[in-house]
Structures are given as C-alpha cells and as structure tokens.
Amino acid sequence: xxxxxxxxxxxxxxxxxxxxxxxxxxxxxxxxSTPLLGSLAELDSMAVVTVVTSIEELYGVTVEDDExxxxxxxxxxxxxxxxxxxxx
Amino acid sequence: xxxxxxxxxxxxxxxxxxxxxxxxxxxSLTQAANKSVVLVVPPLAEEMNKSRHMFSLLAERVSxxxxxxxxxxxxxxxSQGDFAAATWAIWLDDLHSVAAWLKSQGFQHIHLLGLRLxxxxxxxxxxxxxxxxxxxxxxxxxxxxxxxxxLNQFLRLRVAANxxxxxxxxxxxxxxxxxxxxxxxxxxxxxxxxxxMIQSLDDLNLIDLLPPRISPLHWFELVAxxxxxxxxxxxxxxxxxxxxxxxxxxxxxxxxxxxxxxEITYSKDLLEQTARVLQDA
Numbered sequence: 570x571x572x573x574x575x576x577x578x579x580x581x582x583x584x585x586x587x588x589x590x591x592x593x594x595x596x597x598x599x600x601x602s603t604p605l606l607g608s609l610a611e612l613d614s615m616a617v618v619t620v621v622t623s624i625e626e627l628y629g630v631t632v633e634d635d636e637x638x639x640x641x642x643x644x645x646x647x648x649x650x651x652x653x654x655x656x657x
Numbered sequence: 658x659x660x661x662x663x664x665x666x667x668x669x670x671x672x673x674x675x676x677x678x679x680x681x682x683x684x685s686l687t688q689a690a691n692k693s694v695v696l697v698v699p700p701l702a703e704e705m706n707k708s709r710h711m712f713s714l715l716a717e718r719v720s721x722x723x724x725x726x727x728x729x730x731x732x733x734x735x736s737q738g739d740f741a742a743a744t745w746a747i748w749l750d751d752l753h754s755v756a757a758w759l760k761s762q763g764f765q766h767i768h769l770l771g772l773r774l775x776x777x778x779x780x781x782x783x784x785x786x787x788x789x790x791x792x793x794x795x796x797x798x799x800x801x802x803x804x805x806x807x808l809n810q811f812l813r814l815r816v817a818a819n820x821x822x823x824x825x826x827x828x829x830x831x832x833x834x835x836x837x838x839x840x841x842x843x844x845x846x847x848x849x850x851x852x853x854m855i856q857s858l859d860d861l862n863l864i865d866l867l868p869p870r871i872s873p874l875h876w877f878e879l880v881a882x883x884x885x886x887x888x889x890x891x892x893x894x895x896x897x898x899x900x901x902x903x904x905x906x907x908x909x910x911x912x913x914x915x916x917x918x919x920e921i922t923y924s925k926d927l928l929e930q931t932a933r934v935l936q937d938a
Contacts, residue, residue, distance in 0.1 A: 588913070590919070591919065612821075613821070614814045614846065615817075615846075615917060617817035617820065617821065618817050621813065621817075626888045626890070634816050634828075634829035634831070635827065637813065637816050637820055638820060642820070
C-alpha cells in the first residue's frame with residue numbers, strides 16, 4: 570500500500586477513535602505503536618462495539634465477529650491496518 | 658429533578674398487560690403545554706439509561722409549548738415485569754396503553770418521538786393501529802433501520818467483553834443466537850434477552866413499517882461534525898420510502914451518539930431542531 574494511503578487511513582482511524590471515545594485532541598499524539606486494548610480506559614465493551622459499528626457504517630463493510638479480537642485492537646497501527654484491509 | 662421554574666414532573670403508574678407501566682410526565686404550567694404532548698418511545702436497555710439526560714433537556718426545552726411523556730416498557734426501568742419475560746407484543750401494548758391514556762387526557766396534538774429501537778416500536782405500533790388520524794407527527798431520532806443489525810450490535814457487547822476479559826471464549830453473534838434458541842435466553846451486559854425477543858427484533862425492518870399515510874414524518878440523524886453526510890444505509894432507506902410515497906423531512910444534526918457514549922452527552926442541535934418541529938406543529 571502506498572505511504573500516502575497508509576497515512577490517510579491512520580488519520581481516519583485516529584479521527585474515528587476521537588469521535589467514538591470522545592478523546593479530543595490527545596489522539597493527535599497517537600502513532601502506530603500507541604497501545605489501545607488494555608491501555609485506553611475509554612475502550613470498554615460499548616466503545617469497542619461502537620468503533621466496529623462506525624467502521625462498518627463509514628466504509629460500508631461488514632466486520633466478522635472473529636475480527637473483534639485482541640490482535641485487531643492491540644494498537645492504533647493494528648486497528649488502522651484492519652480498517653485498510655476492509656477497505657480493499 | 659428539573660431546576661427549571663414551572664416544570665412539573667409527575668410520576669405515576671399506568672396499568673398495562675404485564676402490570677404497572679412507569680410513566681413520567683413533564684409539563685409546565687402554561688396553557689400551550691396542556692395542548693401538545695410528545696410521547697417518547699425509548700431505545701433499548703443501556704441506550705435509554707444514557708439518553709435520559711437528553712430527554713430531560715428536551716422536556717425543558719419544549720416545556721413552553723409541549724408536555725413530554727416518558728415511559729418504561731415492561732421489564733425495563735421502574736415498570737413491572739422481568740426483562741427476560743418481555744416481548745415485542747407486550748411493548749407494543751405498553752405503548753398503546755400510554756398513548757390511549759394521553760388521548761383520554763384531551764391533548765390536541767400528540768407526537769410520537771422514537772429514538773433508535775424506539776423508532777421501530779413507534780412505527781410498528783402505528784402500522785398496526787386501525788387509524789393514525791390522532792397522530793400529529795412521527796419524529797424519529799437516529800432510527801434503527803434493521804432490528805437484526807441493532808441486535809448484532811447488542812450481542813457484540815458480549816463478544817467485546819470476552820475480548821476485553823481476555824477469555825478464550827469464541828462467541829459470535831450467530832452462536833449467541835443459537836444459545837438463546839436452545840436455552841431460551843442469553844445474557845448480554847446484564848440483560849437477559851429472550852429467544853422470543855431476539856426473533857421479533859430480527860424481523861423488524863423500518864422500511865416495511867412506515868406506510869405513506871404517516872405524515873408528517875421527521876427523520877433526524879446525528880453526524881459527528883458539520884458537513885458530514887447521512888450514512889449510506891439511511892440514504893438508501895429514505896430514498897426507497899420516498900419512492901413509495903412517504904413524505905419524510907430529513908435533518909442531519911451535529912452531535913455525539915449520546916445513547917452510546919461513555920460520558921453522558923447531549924446534542925444541542927438536535928434539541929433545537931426538534932423543538933422547532935414541535936413548536937411549528
């Protein structure tokens with residue numbers, strides 16, 4: 570994938586998290602290695618579901634239940650990579 | 658409790674098929690408020706708990722010209738009954754009980770306002786009603802288009818909880834539906850969701866429930882920021898309904914999904930736009 574597309578998806582994913590988790594500007598300091606699962610207090614069950622639903626609605630895709638996994642939500646980078654894989 | 662001078666909350670129980678239906682009526686002392694009423698049809702479970710603040714603000718905002726009524730469907734909130742024993746049919750009856758009571762109170766204008774699943778309940782109720790001439794308007798806040806999709810979101814709370822809890826349990830929305838079918842219910846985020854309710858929710862389609870005779874119909878959808886558009890699914894549904902002759906006034910408003918956010922939030926835009934609709938009615 571091109572660098573520009575990677576950066577765009579990373580930014581879109583950042584924005585999605587900011588919207589869903591009500592994080593505000595702090596997301597701008599997040600990079601690919603920023604841990605999500607287990608680190609973000611805001612990421613509870615409801616938030617996970619809302620993130621998944623937002624991805625589905627924004628990109629018109631379907632997320633499978635087994636994709637709601639620790640691997641997907643490990644870091645901002647893994648989540649963005651997941652979003653990118655769905656967009657393809 | 659409201660701090661606004663002149664807003665008189667009245668809480669009482671109305672008799673329903675499953676027992677007592679907790680009903681909350683918020684009215685100011687003005688004459689106009691006694692003529693118009695907006696009956697709120699609530700969203701499911703936790704979504705309603707998170708939405709109470711928004712409805713409280715709505716009641717205050719429209720109090721000069723309308724009374725606001727909230728009720729807890731059987732098995733939820735302060736109403737009688739167990740959530741596990743609740744059925745869609747019972748909830749339709751509950752809504753009917755409250756609506757019938759409002760009609761008997763002499764209100765000239767009765768509006769139904771359904772949020773999320775409440776939109777489907779309101780629509781289904783109106784579809785089954787022999788006549789809807791008594792209805793002044795149907796207001797939909799972020800209507801759920803398909804019960805199955807909303808149910809998947811609800812079931813996913815357990816899938817997400819498994820992930821967060823680091824369990825090796827590999828449950829899916831499919832396996833949870835199957836579990837409910839076998840055992841009779843499935844527990845999701847503290848709520849015992851019955852197999853019967855699951856079947857009812859899976860069958861609900863907003864497009865099938867909105868007949869052209871329902872008019873005016875006000876559809877409000879929240880977007881995260883100004884300039885953002887309706888979801889493609891909503892756009893498609895609205896187009897389809899309009900092609901069938903349903904007249905829909907669509908408004909996008911900015912705000913967060915207050916029924917889902919961790920911090921309790923509200924949408925000022927949605928309050929203002931809804932108030933305008935009710936005032937002009």
